[in-house]
Amino acid sequence: MSATALLEVEDLSKQFGGFTALDSVSFRVAERERLGLIGPNGSGKSTLVNCLCGALRHQSGSVRFAGARVDGLPAHQRTRLGMARSFQLPKPFGSLSVAENIRIPLLYTVNARKGAHLDAAALERRCHELLELVGLAGKAMGRPRDLTQVEMRKLELARAMAAEPKLLIADEAMAGLSHNEVDDILALLHRLNEGGVTIILIEHIMRAVMSFSSRLVVLVAGRKIADGLPAEVVRNPDVVRAYLGE
Amino acid sequence: MGVSVDLLLSAIVAGILLGGFYAAVTVGVSISFGMLDIVNIAHPAFIILGSYIVYILNQTYGVDPILAAIVLLPVFYALGAAVYQIYYLVFERRGDEALRGLAFFFGLLFIIEVALILAFGVDYRFVSADYIGTTLHYGPIDLPLRMLIPFGMSIAMLATLQLYLSRTFIGRAIMAVSQDRQALQLMSANPARIKRIAFGISIATAALAGAFLIIIQPVEPSVGRDYIGRIFAICVLGGLGSFPGMLVAAILLGIVESITATFYGPSWAPAVAFGILLLTLAFRPSGIMGR
Amino acid sequence: MRTRTFWLVAVLVGAAFFGLSLLAPNQYYFQAGYKVLQYVVLATAWNILGGYCGYVNFGSAAFFALGAYSTVALYKILPVPLPVLILIGGIVSGVVGLGMGYLTLRLRGAFFSIATLALAVVVQTLITNWDYVGGSRGAYIIRPMRVPILGHYIEYLYLIMVVLCVLAIGIARTIERSRLGYGFAAIRDDEQAAEAAGVPTLRLKLVATTLSGALMGMAGAPLPYYVTYLDPASGFNLAYAVNSIAMPLIGGMSSWLGPLIGALFLGSIQEYTTVAFSSSSGLNVLIVGVLLVSFVIVAPNGIVGLVESLRWRRR
Numbered sequence: 080m081s082a083t084a085l086l087e088v089e090d091l092s093k094q095f096g097g098f099t100a101l102d103s104v105s106f107r108v109a110e111r112e113r114l115g116l117i118g119p120n121g122s123g124k125s126t127l128v129n130c131l132c133g134a135l136r137h138q139s140g141s142v143r144f145a146g147a148r149v150d151g152l153p154a155h156q157r158t159r160l161g162m163a164r165s166f167q168l169p170k171p172f173g174s175l176s177v178a179e180n181i182r183i184p185l186l187y188t189v190n191a192r193k194g195a196h197l198d199a200a201a202l203e204r205r206c207h208e209l210l211e212l213v214g215l216a217g218k219a220m221g222r223p224r225d226l227t228q229v230e231m232r233k234l235e236l237a238r239a240m241a242a243e244p245k246l247l248i249a250d251e252a253m254a255g256l257s258h259n260e261v262d263d264i265l266a267l268l269h270r271l272n273e274g275g276v277t278i279i280l281i282e283h284i285m286r287a288v289m290s291f292s293s294r295l296v297v298l299v300a301g302r303k304i305a306d307g308l309p310a311e312v313v314r315n316p317d318v319v320r321a322y323l324g325e
Numbered sequence: 326m327g328v329s330v331d332l333l334l335s336a337i338v339a340g341i342l343l344g345g346f347y348a349a350v351t352v353g354v355s356i357s358f359g360m361l362d363i364v365n366i367a368h369p370a371f372i373i374l375g376s377y378i379v380y381i382l383n384q385t386y387g388v389d390p391i392l393a394a395i396v397l398l399p400v401f402y403a404l405g406a407a408v409y410q411i412y413y414l415v416f417e418r419r420g421d422e423a424l425r426g427l428a429f430f431f432g433l434l435f436i437i438e439v440a441l442i443l444a445f446g447v448d449y450r451f452v453s454a455d456y457i458g459t460t461l462h463y464g465p466i467d468l469p470l471r472m473l474i475p476f477g478m479s480i481a482m483l484a485t486l487q488l489y490l491s492r493t494f495i496g497r498a499i500m501a502v503s504q505d506r507q508a509l510q511l512m513s514a515n516p517a518r519i520k521r522i523a524f525g526i527s528i529a530t531a532a533l534a535g536a537f538l539i540i541i542q543p544v545e546p547s548v549g550r551d552y553i554g555r556i557f558a559i560c561v562l563g564g565l566g567s568f569p570g571m572l573v574a575a576i577l578l579g580i581v582e583s584i585t586a587t588f589y590g591p592s593w594a595p596a597v598a599f600g601i602l603l604l605t606l607a608f609r610p611s612g613i614m615g616r
Numbered sequence: 617m618r619t620r621t622f623w624l625v626a627v628l629v630g631a632a633f634f635g636l637s638l639l640a641p642n643q644y645y646f647q648a649g650y651k652v653l654q655y656v657v658l659a660t661a662w663n664i665l666g667g668y669c670g671y672v673n674f675g676s677a678a679f680f681a682l683g684a685y686s687t688v689a690l691y692k693i694l695p696v697p698l699p700v701l702i703l704i705g706g707i708v709s710g711v712v713g714l715g716m717g718y719l720t721l722r723l724r725g726a727f728f729s730i731a732t733l734a735l736a737v738v739v740q741t742l743i744t745n746w747d748y749v750g751g752s753r754g755a756y757i758i759r760p761m762r763v764p765i766l767g768h769y770i771e772y773l774y775l776i777m778v779v780l781c782v783l784a785i786g787i788a789r790t791i792e793r794s795r796l797g798y799g800f801a802a803i804r805d806d807e808q809a810a811e812a813a814g815v816p817t818l819r820l821k822l823v824a825t826t827l828s829g830a831l832m833g834m835a836g837a838p839l840p841y842y843v844t845y846l847d848p849a850s851g852f853n854l855a856y857a858v859n860s861i862a863m864p865l866i867g868g869m870s871s872w873l874g875p876l877i878g879a880l881f882l883g884s885i886q887e888y889t890t891v892a893f894s895s896s897s898g899l900n901v902l903i904v905g906v907l908l909v910s911f912v913i914v915a916p917n918g919i920v921g922l923v924e925s926l927r928w929r930r931r
Contacts, residue, residue: 134808153818154811163812170809172802174870183802186795188814242814364726366733415913423725425912427672428865432908435858439902547854554737557730592752596741599734606731607719 084143085110085246085277086131086162091140093123093130093301100126102301103140108246108279113272115292115309116281119321123301124281125167128250132164133157145245158188163244165235167251171223178219180234181206184241205241213237213267229260236267247271248279253287261287289313297321331465336587337580342472344579346541348572349479350534350552351559352486353527359565360503361520361527363412367430368556369549370437371528375401375535376450376544377441383452390452391478394536398529405528408433409521434549441546449543457540475537480572482533486526487568499523551595558602619793623786630782634775646774650842652883653777654835658856659863659875660784661831664791665824666861667869670804671721672729675736676860679709679829681851682739683836688749688846691757698776698838705837706830712739713829717822736857744848754847757840773842777835784831788872800824832860855886855901862908868920877919882907 086108093101101123108114118124129135131142133154142149149157163184172180185202189195197205210216213233218226226234232252239247249268253261265287272278282288288295288309295312297305299321305312312318350372357365375394382393416426456470490496502519538544555578563574582597617625637649658676665671683705690696690704720731744752759769791797799820802810811817840846859882867878886900893899915922 132812134812153816154808155814155816158812158814166809166812170806172805172809174805175798175801179798183798183810183815184813186798187802187816190795191814238809238813358726364729366730411913424666424670424672425916427726427729428861429909429912431674431858431861432905432912435854435901435905436909439899439905443899443902551737553730554734557734561727592745593741596738599737599741602734603719603731603738606723606727606734 084108085112085145086279087141087143088131089141089143091127091130091137091142093126093135093137100301101130101137104298104301104303105140106296106303106306108277110245110277111272111275112277113268113291113293114277114279115288115295116279116298117283117285117288117295118298121300122298124298125250126301127298128164128248128281131248132162155187158184158242158244159191161243161245162248163239163242163246164248165232165239165250165252167254169223169231169235171226171231171234171238173223176220176222177215177226177234178206178210180223180238181209181241184238188242209237209241212240212270214263229256229263232256232264233267236264240271244276246277246279248281250281251283252280253282253284265291332587333584334465335467336583338466338468339472339587340580340583341576342468342476342579343541343583344576345476345479345572346472346534346537347555347559347579348575349475349482349530349537351556351571351575352483352568353530353534354556354560355563355565355568355571356499356523356527356530358560359567360499361523362503363409363524364427365430365524365527366427366553367434367437368527368531369552370434371401371404371531372535372538372552373441373544373546373549374437375532376539377445377535378532379536379539380450380452380544383454389454390536390540391474391533394533397532401532402525402529405525405531406521408528409524412524413517413520438546438549445546447545447547449545450539451543452539454540471540475540478533479537482530483568483572486530495519495522551598554595554599554602558598558605561602561605619790622789626782626786626789630778634778637774637778638771643768643770646768646770648887650770650774650777651887652880653774653781654839655859655863655879655883656781656876657777657784657835658832658860659867659879660781660788660872661828661835662860663864663869663872663875664788664800664831665828667864667874668791668797668800668804669821669824671725671821671824672861673732673825673828674729674857674861675716675732675734675739676832677852677854677856678732678736678739679713679832680836680839680856680860681743681848682709682712683833684839684846684851685743685749686833687837687840688755688757691755691840692748695760698772698841702776702780702834702837706834709833709836710826710830712833713825713827714822716829717825721818721821721825736852740848740852743851750847752848754845755840757844757846759841759844769841773838776838780831780834784835785872785876787827787831788875792871796820796823855904858901858904858908859883859886862904864918866907866911866918868918870917871920874918874920881919 084107089105091101091104104127116124126135130137133152144157144160144162149160172183182202185197185205190197207216207219210219213236215230215233215237218230223231223234236249236252253264256264261284268278268280268291280288280291292309294307295305295309296303297312297318304317304321305315354365354368357363357368375397378397379390379393382388383390412426412429416429456474459470461468461470490500498519499522502516559571559574559578562577563571578598578601581601582594585597586594637645640646658680662673662676665673686705686708687701690701716732716735720728723731743749749755763769763772791800799815802813802815803817803820807817839851843850863878863882864875866882867876868874882904885903889899889903911918
């Protein structure tokens with residue numbers, strides 16, 4: 080592997096009581112890669128995301144981001160290091176306006192990093208920029224509860240983007256959306272990737288995953304069973320069995 | 326040294342009896358908090374309410390307190406169902422349960438307590454029954470009937486509830502609701518109705534617990550507040566929603582409190598439960614963190 | 617308006633308020649006013665953790681009483697002027713708030729609240745058993761002979777409370793408009809999402825509990841001089857616990873205005889019932905309890921929320 084790995088996951092395991100959610104999962108993500116993560120329901124994808132980002136503590140294994148170990152760091156510090164995520168079920172800040180939702184990561188991630196510090200005017204501008212990017216500029220003063228499903232998903236993504244991440248994990252950002260809406264989100268993610276952001280896409284919508292990913296990882300019952308080019312992975316008999324066999 | 330060992334033994338036995346009673350006090354919350362996720366911080370107030378009604382029945386009609394409580398069971402069940410209905414309509418449906426639900430029960434706690442103060446004053450009340458004065462003696466161990474009988478009845482109540490929850494259809498539905506609300510909806514059973522039944526049962530246990538309480542000690546309205554700490558300490562120590570664990574935790578607490586009261590004085594007793602609660606929450610909150 | 621302007625206005629309003637108060641016909645006004653103002657500080661302090669951050673503290677009485685009892689403890693050692701006592705009360709309660717936060721803030725909301733209740737009882741038991749400050753028998757405090765500036769000592773206490781009110785409200789307002797306030801709101805709305813967005817939730821929550829505790833301690837520090845006889849029953853009185861929750865809830869929890877309105881409204885009602893019915897404080901707490909439950913059911917955003925929704929509807 081000549082490319083420097085931005086994210087290195089080694090032997091990650093997580094149990095809930097007697098139940099093993101993740102079993103020695105290992106993979107790497109290179110900079111600027113577009114990694115697709117797929118697997119049947121209950122295979123551990125969300126648990127994996129939670130362990131990577133610090134929402135859950137894993138029992139064994141290690142997670143390295145940009146060469147440094149992040150195990151044990153609280154979630155907010157990982158975000159400041161450059162790992163951002165969007166939640167599967169959007170979790171907006173309900174009492175704040177749409178624009179203010181974007182402010183939070185700007186105030187607490189961007190401004191918390193060493194170096195460039197956004198002043199009040201720059202903050203306003205950046206909020207507006209981000210909302211424009213996802214097409215929510217018109218609803219800036221509104222409340223999250225007034226947004227449609229798609230708009231909430233976009234807000235989720237915009238909030239993750241506001242943290243200026245090096246790695247963005249999009250957790251089922253397109254579930255339940257229409258064909259066009261899925262294309263919208265895909266276009267957004269492509270644009271981000273072109274701008275230098277590494278993306279891990281967790282999805283059930285196969286056409287999206289296939290067209291977007293440069294590499295595919297398949298998780299079944301907490302174990303990684305395939306890891307390679309999309310076209311090859313989908314032909315892998317284990318993968319076929321996992322999806323059709325049950 | 327002989328005196329000390331005897332004292333210790335008595336303290337432990339007293340603690341066990343006390344613990345059984347504490348389990349009866351806690352089982353209601355084990356259901357409402359452990360299974361339904363409703364922080365009914367007003368449960369002790371319902372217990373005290375039960376104590377007072379039992380007191381009235383006992384003093385006016387000479388009814389045995391435990392019998393009186395059994396008669397009260399359906400009344401308290403209805404009360405619990407009504408309270409849950411309000412809680413459900415106002416909070417669970419709207420979705421912002423946490424803070425407002427807590428405040429709701431907190432307010433209820435004070436309303437009941439103060440209403441009792443206004444109605445009965447702050448004098449201690451107690452019931453009369455044949456067995457209250459009697460004590461059985463086995464060597465160095467004293468078994469006052471006023472503690473032994475509530476202990477026995479508590480165990481009986483716990484066993485009955487355990488059987489109900491594991492054997493009957495509704496009981497099992499309650500267990501299912503506590504674990505997976507979605508599954509129940511898919512089964513086209515109405516979770517709200519099941520929860521209402523469960524909450525009703527939870528408050529019904531308060532009637533019996535109230536009878537036990539006033540048999541064991543004289544009661545005045547603010548006594549309930551001492552029990553909040555005990556109840557939640559037992560729930561946390563024993564694990565939520567597990568009756569055997571709860572019983573063990575209750576007896577443990579009873580023993581520690583009894584020993585503390587015997588050797589250090591009764592004024593430290595309230596702090597024991599709360600102290601244990603704080604320490605447990607701080608250092609061993611397994612299953613409580615980020616549930 | 618800008619925060620600096622707000623402080624200026626607050627100080628001026630406070631001064632004007634106090635000036636007007638001096639026209640009061642008799643001492644009773646200061647006696648009663650002190651209690652109501654005390655509640656303003658308590659409610660505002662509670663709201664910083666409760667309304668802004670979303671963590672319900674059932675143990676306000678403990679922080680309040682710690683302030684009062686640190687005054688009693690120091691009173692026996694050396695004569696210290698009241699403002700210093702207030703500072704010390706604030707520090708003691710602030711440190712306890714920090715400690716409590718550290719022990720309990722990793723818990724889910726409901727467990728945090730129960731832990732605060734546990735703390736209140738533990739503190740009360742410790743103080744009841746501490747004979748140095750009088751234990752359950754209580755302690756007597758003698759008011760100083762000379763009163764700084766004003767005629768009667770009660771007026772001086774009243775002035776101190778006005779200053780504390782201005783301070784508390786000013787701090788609350790400053791937080792609201794600051795980065796810290798945004799962080800608190802994010803924690804309240806969705807703590808997990810806040811963490812993911814870079815908010816150091818544990819640290820901010822600790823700030824909230826420390827600040828909230830400190831302000832409550834400062835409100836409690838002058839109490840011994842007000843009552844001249846302090847025992848645990850009155851220091852840890854039921855009414856403080858219920859009111860510090862009821863007032864912000866009934867007034868409105870989303871801004872500094874709510875606790876102020878709630879405290880003035882409920883505080884006055886309680887003063888009135890105490891005087892008019894001269895019964896035990898039981899009736900007071902009953903009224904507060906009923907109002908609390910009613911508002912929680914009918915108007916969860918409090919009086920401020922009601923007014924806002926009326927204005928919104930008229931548009």
